[in-house]
Amino acid sequence: MIKYFFSFDSSKHIAEVQIIFPSNTKNSLEINLPAWRPGRYQLQNFAKNILNFEAFDGSNNPLEWRKTSRNVWKVENESQREVTVKYKYYSTELNAGGSFVDQYLNYINPVNACMFLPELMDSPIQLQISKTESDKIASGLTVNEDKDKFIIDIKDTYELFDNPFIVSPYLERLEFRVQNVDFSFWIHGRIDIDTKQLIADLTKIADYQITLFGEFPEKNYHFMLIVPEHTYYHGVEHANSTMMVLGENGVLPNNYYNDLLGLASHELFHAWNIAKIRPVELTPYDFTKENYFETCFVAEGFTTYYGDKVLFESGAIDQKQYIKELETTYRRHFEEANETSQSILETSFDLWVDGYEKGTPGKKASVYSKGAVVAQILDLIIKKNTNQEKSLDNVMRILWDKFGKTGIGYSYQDVKAICEDVNGDSLEEYFNICIESGGSIFELLASLLTEKGVSLQFTASRSVQLSIQTPNH
Ligand SMILES: [Zn+2]
Structure with a gap:
């Protein structure tokens, strides 16, 4: 078993970390810090936050160590006995994937702050977190507590990094139950929204998604919301939880309500699509280096499309609001990246290069917004070709059965084959235009929408406009 201990020095934004690795058969240990975190497919620089690294043997004698790369500390251990490492993690990043420590909260993403041994990824873990008498804890894991610490038993390092x-x-906790799944909504900070309405809408959203897939992958689920002092909108998905950092000037105002629902719906959809239904290249995650993959239009594009669609179809928002959400997605894609030199497959691979910045003009479209548009096009084509009997929902259910439930990763070819199977005919032209090249998909979307009584136009100022001729969904 590997043991992790956390305590905090809030005035200095410091998390103090101690790890005990069990005895081993190596004369030296290459102790890593994750090079990236799931949900953000680019290299991170967590190592810059490490200070005062030390290593000791089982008798508390210091061990020699040196750094061998940006994220690796090599510790000499000829006795091959257990090794304790201690360090501090400077925690000032208040976003949904960061860590932040101050007098009000100790918020940690272990994937930032926890060193690990790649050869012990599957070993069980005990995590102990120091607490004061009044401290509560929000976590997707089962927590035991005694007077001065929380104690959490964890399956392996993958689970540690995912929680x-x-x-x-x-901390405030709202609880509700949907289709035998226990949901919690944790709040840190001030919110000016009606929590009864929030629970009612989240119940609709969860109910719709669970029905779509036929089951929920987990026994429980935790929405965790931190309202920051700065203006922020960010969420990160995990197997049975999501971290959301949302609000402005220390409050989540009522006019952010639909943003909160949209974020929650998107992140919940990830509980199937990426937490379980995962590309083969990311199965399992390798935390030591880049994990290149081509299919982020499925992981993020399909999720973005469904995140908004579920809001409407579940009744959480009305048609007018849904049109507004679609227009936002269309604007992001068509006004900024209608034609690009890269296909969305290349852009997905290059997330590790420039995926989260504006990038070179004309090069790429977003895996989120173009991904959502190509998901909608695919949905419309399948519905049309099957006389409305099949849709992208069928594709998602098959992906869940074949890959999500089994833990086998999918390839791009797998996705193509499943889509064509559901469609009952070749989709070569669709994949050519929408996925494998960077040309405009405006005409294709506009013509499919026209058949549904919806007009999509570029105005003279190159702005995208959507209007409904006959409400027909
Ligand atoms: Zn996402």
Whole structure:
């Protein structure tokens, strides 16, 4: 078993970390810090936050160590006995994938702050987190507690890295149940929204998604919301939780309500699509280096499309609001990246190069917004070709059965084959135009929408406009 201990020095934004690795058969250990975090497919620089690294043997004698790369500390251990490492992690990143420590909260994403041994990824873990008497904890894991610490038994390092936690006296918890799944909504910070309405709408959203897939992958699920002092909109998905950082000037105002629902719907959809239904290249995650993959239009594009669609279809928002959401997606894609030199497959691969910045003009479209548009086009084509009997829902269910439930990763070819199977005919032209090249997909979308009584136009100022001729969904 590997043991992790966390304590905090809030005035200095410091998390103090101690790890005990069990005895081993190596004369030296290459102790890594993750090079990236799931949900953000680019290299991170967590190592810059490490200070005061030390290593000791089982008798508390210091061990020699040196760094061998940006994320690797090589510790000499000729006795091959257990090794303790201690360091501090400077925690000032208040976003949904970061870590932040101050007098109000100790918020940690272990994938930032926890060193690990790649050869022990599957070993069980015990995590102990120091607490004060009034501290509560928000986490997707089962937590035991005694007087001065929370104690969490964890299956392996993958599970550790997938579970952020918030420790604070100022945590509020709302609970609800949908189709035998226990949901919690944790709040840290001030919100000016009606929580009864929130629970009612989240119930609709969860119910719709669970029905779509036929089951929920987990026994429980935790929405965790931190309202920051700065203006922010960010969410990160995990197997049975999501971390959301949303709000402005220390409050989540009522006019952010639909943003909160949209974010929650998107992240919940990831509980199937990426937490379980995962590309073969990311199965399992390799935290030591880049994990290149081509299919982010499925992981993020399909999820973006469904995140908004579920809001409407479940009744959480009305048609007018849904049209607004679609227009936003269309604007992001057509006004900024209608034609690009890269296909969305290339852009997905290059997430590790420039995926989260504007990038070179004319090069790429977003895996999120173009991904959502190509998902909608695919949905419309399948519905049309099957007389409305089949849709992208059928594709998602097959992906869940074949890959999500089994833990086998999917390839681009697998996705193509499933889509064509559901469609009952070749989709070569669709994949050519929408996925494998960078040309405009405007005409294709506009013609499919026209058949549904919806007009999509570029105005003279190159702005995208959507209007419904006959409400027909
Ligand atoms: Zn996402």
